[in-house]
Amino acid sequence: MADCIFHRIFWSFPRANYRKSKIYAESVDLRTKxxxxxxxxxxxxxxxxxxxxxxxxxxxxxxxxxxxxLNNYNESIKTLRKKEFVFQSWVRKYWGKNEASQFDSFMKSVREFDSAGHSLNDEYEAVNITGSKPKIDRKRAEEALKIMHPAIDNMRKQSGALMAAIKE
Structure with a gap:
């Protein structure tokens, strides 16, 4: 009888540890992916x-x-924005609230840059769609760049901080 209890106890620990190890390994694998x-x-x-x-x-x-x-830019912003809440939930689940806040700061910087780029939409349309202009107006471009440069610098800073916060 004692032998039977010993075997039950002995064999239950490895199985429980195996299950925990397997769950942990799957979690790490998902986090890396x-x-x-x-x-x-x-x-x-x-x-x-x-x-x-x-x-x-x-x-x-x-x-x-x-x-x-512009097609490449639009595809990349659409992909990032469409997955924004998925990415936010991953960061919160696998890294934590502070890192999720860092992700939110990064996305805010993305929206700032995108908004600056949209200030030239009428120029893009005149060049790319209607063909009424050969190029974007230089003065309008310079005005937009005054907003775009700080926005992209902030985006680089925020993305670097995000990636550092969630590194493996």
Whole structure:
């Protein structure tokens, strides 16, 4: 009888530990996967935003130059914004409230930059859709850049802080 109790106790511990280890390993695996997806989307968006800024800065604003650039930017912002609440929940679940707050700060900086870019929508339309202008008006571009530069600098700072906060 004592032998039977000993075996039950002995064999129950490894199984419980195995289950806990398996759950922990799956959680770590998900966390790594979600970190990589978030980091990829953040990087893609930052790159697209930097390219838009660079093209406007250098007056490379013809229809030929801007069409693919704006399409890539729009795709990256749509992806990031569509997954915003998913990413926010991942950060909160796998890293914590402070890190979720850092994610919110990053997304605020994204919206600030995007808003600055939208100040040129009528110029983009005149160049890319109606064809009424060969390039974006230089004066309007310079006005937008005064907002875009600080916004993109803030975005770089916020994204760096976010990635540092949730690193593995």
């Amino acid at each position: 979600q970190y990589e997806e978030l980091a990829t989307e953040v990087s893609q968006y930052l790159f697209a935003a930097e390219l838009v800024t660079e093209f406007i800065e250098h007056d490379w604003t013809t229809k030929t130059a801007m069409t693919n650039l």
